[in-house]
Amino acid sequence: MGKTMKYCYGICLLSSIVINILFSINLYLGGGGGALQRGEKKHEIVYRPSLTWSEKAAADAEAVAAFSCSGHGRAYLDSLISDGHTVCECYTCYGGIDCSEFSPGCSADADSGDPIFLEPFWMQNAEDSAIVVSGWHRMSYSYADYTSMSTMSSEVEKYIRKLHSIVGNAITEDRYLVFGIGSSQLLSAAVYALSSQNSSSPSNVVATIPYYPMYEAQTLFFNSEDFEFEGDTTSWKLNNATDKMDVIEFVTSPNNPDGELKTSVLGGKTIYDHAYFWPHFTPIPAPSDHDFMIFTLSKLTGHAGARFGWAVIKDKDVYEKVSRYITVADLGISKDTQLRVLKLLKVAVESDGKQLFKFAYDKMRERWDRLTSVFSKSTRFSIQKRDPLHCNFFNETRLPSPAYAWVKCEREEEDDCRAVLKAGKIIGRSGSTYKAKDRYVRLSLIKSQDDFDLLMLRLTELVSLENGNIESI
Amino acid sequence: MGKTMKYCYGICLLSSIVINILFSINLYLGGGGGALQRGEKKHEIVYRPSLTWSEKAAADAEAVAAFSCSGHGRAYLDSLISDGHTVCECYTCYGGIDCSEFSPGCSADADSGDPIFLEPFWMQNAEDSAIVVSGWHRMSYSYADYTSMSTMSSEVEKYIRKLHSIVGNAITEDRYLVFGIGSSQLLSAAVYALSSQNSSSPSNVVATIPYYPMYEAQTLFFNSEDFEFEGDTTSWKLNNATDKMDVIEFVTSPNNPDGELKTSVLGGKTIYDHAYFWPHFTPIPAPSDHDFMIFTLSKLTGHAGARFGWAVIKDKDVYEKVSRYITVADLGISKDTQLRVLKLLKVAVESDGKQLFKFAYDKMRERWDRLTSVFSKSTRFSIQKRDPLHCNFFNETRLPSPAYAWVKCEREEEDDCRAVLKAGKIIGRSGSTYKAKDRYVRLSLIKSQDDFDLLMLRLTELVSLENGNIESI
Numbered sequence: 002m003g004k005t006m007k008y009c010y011g012i013c014l015l016s017s018i019v020i021n022i023l024f025s026i027n028l029y030l031g032g033g034g035g036a037l038q039r040g041e042k043k044h045e046i047v048y049r050p051s052l053t054w055s056e057k058a059a060a061d062a063e064a065v066a067a068f069s070c071s072g073h074g075r076a077y078l079d080s081l082i083s084d085g086h087t088v089c090e091c092y093t094c095y096g097g098i099d100c101s102e103f104s105p106g107c108s109a110d111a112d113s114g115d116p117i118f119l120e121p122f123w124m125q126n127a128e129d130s131a132i133v134v135s136g137w138h139r140m141s142y143s144y145a146d147y148t149s150m151s152t153m154s155s156e157v158e159k160y161i162r163k164l165h166s167i168v169g170n171a172i173t174e175d176r177y178l179v180f181g182i183g184s185s186q187l188l189s190a191a192v193y194a195l196s197s198q199n200s201s202s203p204s205n206v207v208a209t210i211p212y213y214p215m216y217e218a219q220t221l222f223f224n225s226e227d228f229e230f231e232g233d234t235t236s237w238k239l240n241n242a243t244d245k246m247d248v249i250e251f252v253t254s255p256n257n258p259d260g261e262l263k264t265s266v267l268g269g270k271t272i273y274d275h276a277y278f279w280p281h282f283t284p285i286p287a288p289s290d291h292d293f294m295i296f297t298l299s300k301l302t303g304h305a306g307a308r309f310g311w312a313v314i315k316d317k318d319v320y321e322k323v324s325r326y327i328t329v330a331d332l333g334i335s336k337d338t339q340l341r342v343l344k345l346l347k348v349a350v351e352s353d354g355k356q357l358f359k360f361a362y363d364k365m366r367e368r369w370d371r372l373t374s375v376f377s378k379s380t381r382f383s384i385q386k387r388d389p390l391h392c393n394f395f396n397e398t399r400l401p402s403p404a405y406a407w408v409k410c411e412r413e414e415e416d417d418c419r420a421v422l423k424a425g426k427i428i429g430r431s432g433s434t435y436k437a438k439d440r441y442v443r444l445s446l447i448k449s450q451d452d453f454d455l456l457m458l459r460l461t462e463l464v465s466l467e468n469g470n471i472e473s474i
Numbered sequence: 475m476g477k478t479m480k481y482c483y484g485i486c487l488l489s490s491i492v493i494n495i496l497f498s499i500n501l502y503l504g505g506g507g508g509a510l511q512r513g514e515k516k517h518e519i520v521y522r523p524s525l526t527w528s529e530k531a532a533a534d535a536e537a538v539a540a541f542s543c544s545g546h547g548r549a550y551l552d553s554l555i556s557d558g559h560t561v562c563e564c565y566t567c568y569g570g571i572d573c574s575e576f577s578p579g580c581s582a583d584a585d586s587g588d589p590i591f592l593e594p595f596w597m598q599n600a601e602d603s604a605i606v607v608s609g610w611h612r613m614s615y616s617y618a619d620y621t622s623m624s625t626m627s628s629e630v631e632k633y634i635r636k637l638h639s640i641v642g643n644a645i646t647e648d649r650y651l652v653f654g655i656g657s658s659q660l661l662s663a664a665v666y667a668l669s670s671q672n673s674s675s676p677s678n679v680v681a682t683i684p685y686y687p688m689y690e691a692q693t694l695f696f697n698s699e700d701f702e703f704e705g706d707t708t709s710w711k712l713n714n715a716t717d718k719m720d721v722i723e724f725v726t727s728p729n730n731p732d733g734e735l736k737t738s739v740l741g742g743k744t745i746y747d748h749a750y751f752w753p754h755f756t757p758i759p760a761p762s763d764h765d766f767m768i769f770t771l772s773k774l775t776g777h778a779g780a781r782f783g784w785a786v787i788k789d790k791d792v793y794e795k796v797s798r799y800i801t802v803a804d805l806g807i808s809k810d811t812q813l814r815v816l817k818l819l820k821v822a823v824e825s826d827g828k829q830l831f832k833f834a835y836d837k838m839r840e841r842w843d844r845l846t847s848v849f850s851k852s853t854r855f856s857i858q859k860r861d862p863l864h865c866n867f868f869n870e871t872r873l874p875s876p877a878y879a880w881v882k883c884e885r886e887e888e889d890d891c892r893a894v895l896k897a898g899k900i901i902g903r904s905g906s907t908y909k910a911k912d913r914y915v916r917l918s919l920i921k922s923q924d925d926f927d928l929l930m931l932r933l934t935e936l937v938s939l940e941n942g943n944i945e946s947i
Contacts, residue, residue: 052525052529052532052533052536053536053601054536054539054600054601054604055532055535055536055600055601055604055606056525056532056601057601057602057604058532058601058604058605058606059525059528059529059531059532059606060525060528061606062528062605062606062607062608063525063526063527063528066527066608075610075618077611077612077813078605078606078611078813078816079612079627079629079630079812079813079816080629081628081629082629090617090618091618092618113615115613115614115615115616116613117613117614119613120610120613123608123609123610123613124609124610126609127527127528127608127609127610128526128527128528128529128530128531129530129609130608130609130610131527131528131530131531131606131607131608131609132531132535132551132606132607133528133531133532133534133535133551133604133605133606133607134535134604134605134606134607134814135535135539135596135600135603135604136596136597136599136600136602136603136604136817136818136821137548137593137596137597137600137603138550138551138779139550139552139779140588140589140590140592140593140596140776140777140778140779140780141588141590141778141779142586142588142778142779143588144563145548145563145564145565154552155554156552156553156554156555157552181804182655182803182804182805182808183804183805185803185804185805186803186804189803193695193696198697215802218802219802219803222666222798222799222802223666223696223698223802224671224698224699224700225696225697225698225699226697226698226699227697303613304613305613305614305615306611306612306613306614306615306808306809306810307613307808307809307810308804308805308806308807308808308809309808325695326695329688329691329692329695329696330655330658330659330662330692330803331654331655331656331658331659331781332655332656332658332781333781334781335655335779335780335781335782335808335810335811336779336780336781337779337780337808337810337811337814338808338810338811339552340550340551340552341607341810343551343552344609345609348609
C-alpha cells in the first residue's frame with residue numbers, strides 16, 4: 002500500500018515537528034511494519050499494523066454506510082447499482098432517489114415480524130459488530146477444530162451457552178445444541194426427530210390456537226408418512242384418548258401472536274418454541290428447562306436475514322436425529338453466517354447483556370407506552386391484557402412488552418378486523434392466519450421506527466374518528 | 475491506511491511543514507475527514523476517506539491471516555482461542571502448535587469432496603474477494619429492492635446469469651432462478667416440486683448407478699407420501715411400464731463419482747445435477763438447456779462452507795413450487811452468505827472467467843497428470859477412461875479432469891477395494907456408497923495440496939510394492 006516519504010530540510014525545526022515527522026514516516030512506510038494510529042480507545046495512541054488486502058473492502062463498506070438515504074432508507078454493498086451508483090432502498094411509504102419523499106396516503110404496514118427495531122443498536126455498535134470475511138474463509142464443509150468434523154462452530158456454541166447463562170432464560174448445561182437455518186428449519190427437524198418413525202400410524206402434531214402458522218404449513222408441505230397435523234391441542238385432547246396415542250405438542254412461549262407465556266397442555270413430547278423468550282419481550286421468571294427448546298437470532302439480535310437458530314436438546318437420540326436432519330437437508334449452516342453470529346453474540350454478552358437488552362427493552366416499552374395510550378382512548382378496539390411478572394434478568398417486576406399487538410375489534414358487526422384496519426390504512430395479519438377469529442388482528446411492533454411512527458399516526462387517526470374528533474394530524 | 479504526502483524542498487519548507495501538521499492532525503483525529511492515500515491503482519494517488527468503524531475488524535482479519543501455521547494449517551477469526559491466542563487448525567496429518575509436525579504413518583484422506591484446491595486462488599485474490607459485513611447489514615427477511623420482497627439478491631442473480639453466459643454451460647435466458655442451501659437443499663426441493671402431489675400413488679425417483687447417495691438419503695429420510703426412491707434407472711425401466719408411471723429421474727452430469735457426462739435414460743421429468751459442469755472438471759461441449767438444472771458454489775469457486783446453490787428452471791409452476799419449498803423449509807438463504815457470493819462471483823467473471831477457470835483447470839490437470847502417471851505403472855489398480863472433447867469455453871479439445879478418481883481393484887480376489895487401499899494408508903469411499911461394486915473406490919482429487927501430495931505418496935508406495943520395488947520415499 003501507500004509508501005511515501007517526505008523530506009524536510011532545514012535547521013529550524015521545532016521539536017514537536019520532528020516528532021510529527023517521525024510519526025508520519027513510520028506511518029507512511031506501512032507494509033509489514035506497523036504504524037502508530039489512534040485505536041479504539043480515545044486519547045490513546047495504540048500500535049496497529051497497517052492494512053493491506055482488507056482495506057478496499059473496508060473503504061467500500063464505509064462508503065456505502067455513509068449514504069444517509071434521508072434517514073428513510075438504506076444502501077447496502079449489494080444494493081442495486083444504477084448508472085454506476087448504489088441505489089438507496091427506501092423504507093415503505095418513502096421514495097425518491099434519496100428516500101426523502103413521503104407518500105401522504107400510504108398505509109402503515111404492520112404485517113411482518115421483521116425485527117428492524119434493533120438496527121439502531123447495531124449502528125451504535127458499528128466497530129464491535131463488523132466483520133471482515135476473507136475470500137478463503139472456511140471453504141470446507143466442516144470445522145477442523147472439532148475432532149468430529151462438525152459443521153457447527155464450537156466458538157458460537159460457547160457463546161450461546163454463555164448468553165443463556167447470563168440471561169437466565171434456559172438451562173444449557175449437559176444439553177446438546179444443534180444449529181439450524183433460522184428457527185424455521187429446526188421446527189421441522191424437531192417434528193421429524195420426535196415422530197415415531199416406522200410405526201404403523203403417523204404421529205399427531207398439535208398446537209394451541211392462536212398458533213404460528215409455520216407449524217401447520219411445514220407438516221402439510223413435507224407430507225411425511227411419519228406425522229400429520231391435527232390442529233388445536235385442547236380440541237384434539239377432547240376428541241382423543243391421548244394416553245394411547247403418539248402426539249407432539251408445539252408450545253410457543255411467549256406466544257406468537259399474542260405474547261402469552263404458555264405451558265404444555267398434554268405434558269408429553271413437546272417442542273418449546275422460545276423465539277420470543279428474551280428480556281425485551283417478556284419478564285424472564287425462570288430458566289426454561291424443557292426437553293426440546295428452540296431459539297432464533299432473529300428475535301434476539303434482530304438479524305432475521307442471517308437465518309440462524311438453535312435447538313437445546315436433552316436426549317441424545319433426539320439430538321442425533323435432529324443433527325441427521327440438518328445434514329440430510331443441506332449439509333449444515335453457512336460458515337460466513339456463523340462467523341457473523343459469533344461477532345454479534347460477543348457484543349450481546351458484553352456488560353453481561355445489559356447493553357443489548359436494555360436498549361431493546363427500552364425501545365419495546367416506549368412503543369407499548371405509546372400503543373396503550375392510543376388504545377386507552379378506544380372502545381372500538383382493544384389489545385391483549387398484560388400482567389406484570391418478576392424478571393430475573395432485570396431483577397424487577399415488569400410488564401411484558403410483546404413483539405405483536407393482538408388487536409380485537411369489539412363492535413359485533415366488525416367481525417373482519419383486518420378489513421376494518423385496512424380501511425383505516427393499517428395493514429395487519431388476520432386472526433384466521435393463526436386459526437383464531439377474524440375479529441382479531443396481529444400488528445407487528447418490531448419493525449423500523451418509521452413503520453412504527455406511521456402505525457401510531459394511523460391508529461391515532463382511526464381512534465379519533467371513533468370519538469367523533471376528526472383531527473388532522 | 476498509509477497516508478501520504480511528499481514534496482517540498484528548500485524555500486517552501488515552512489509551508490510544507492504547516493501542511494504536514496494539518497494533515498497529521500486530520501489523520502489522527504480520524505472521523506469525517508479524509509486523507510490522500512495510494513489506492514488500488516498502482517502509481518496513482520487517489521483520494522480515499524479514512525476508515526473508522528471498519529478498521530478494527532479489518533486489522534483483526536489481517537492479523538489472523540498473518541498466521542502461517544507452517545503452511546500446513548489455517549487460523550480463522552472464529553478459530554478456538556486458547557490462553558488468549560488463536561489456535562492454528564492443522565490439516566490432516568499435521569500437528570503441533572504451529573502445525574509443523576508431520577505424522578509419518580498418517581493415512582492420505584481422499585474421502586470428502588471438500589474443494590480446498592481453490593483456496594490458493596482466493597488467497598491470491600485477497601483484495602478483490604474480501605467483504606466487510608456491518609452489524610446492521612440486511613437484518614430484514616427480504617430484499618427491499620425487489621417489489622416482490624424476495625429473499626433472493628437480484629445482484630447475485632444477475633451475476634449468476636452473467637457467469638453462465640460467459641462460461642457457456644447453461645442457458646438462463648427466460649429461465650427462473652431459485653437459491654438454496656447448497657445444491658443439497660435444491661435436490662430435495664426439486665423432487666417435491668416435480669412429484670405429483672395429491673395423486674393416488676407416489677412418484678418414483680430414480681438415478682443411474684453409480685449415483686450420489688444424497689438422492690436416496692433425502693427421499694428416504696423425508697419419507698414423503700408424494701414420492702419414493704426406486705433405485706437404478708435402467709433396472710427400473712426394465713421392470714416397469716414407464717409410459718404409464720410417474721417418474722422423476724436424477725441425471726448427474728458430470729457424474730459423481732466417475733465424472734461421466736450423462737444424459738437422461740427415460741426422457742421424462744429430469745433433474746440435472748450440474749454441480750461439476752464447470753470448465754475445470756470437464757470440457758464444456760455446449761450450454762445445457764434442460765427444464766431443471768442445479769448448480770452449486772461449492773464446486774465452482776470452492777466455497778463448500780458457504781452452502782449456496784441455485785436451480786435454473788424453465789416452467790413457472792415448478793419454479794413456484796421450488797420457491798415455496800425454500801420458504802416453508804427456512805424462509806430463504808442467509809443474506810450474509812449472499813453478500814459474500816456476490817463478491818466471489820464478481821471475481822469469477824473477471825477477465826471473462828479466464829482467471830478463475832484457468833487457475834482451477836491448471837490445478838486439476840496437473841493433479842490428473844500426476845495421477846495417471848502413477849496408475850500407468852499399475853496392473854493391480856485402474857482408473858476411469860477419459861475421452862477428449864471440444865471445450866467451447868477454452869476453445870480447444872481437452873481431456874476431462876474430474877473431481878474424483880474412480881479406482882478399480884483389478885485382481886479378482888480384491889473385491890473390497892476400499893480395504894485394499896486402506897491397508898496402503900489411503901482413505902477413499904467404497905463403491906457401494908454409490909450402489910456400485912466394492913471393487914470400486916472414489917478418491918477425492920480436490921482437497922488441499924497437502925492432502926493430494928500425501929495421496930500421491932501413498933499411491934506411489936502402493937504401486938511400487940505391486941512391482942516388487944519396495945522404495946523408501
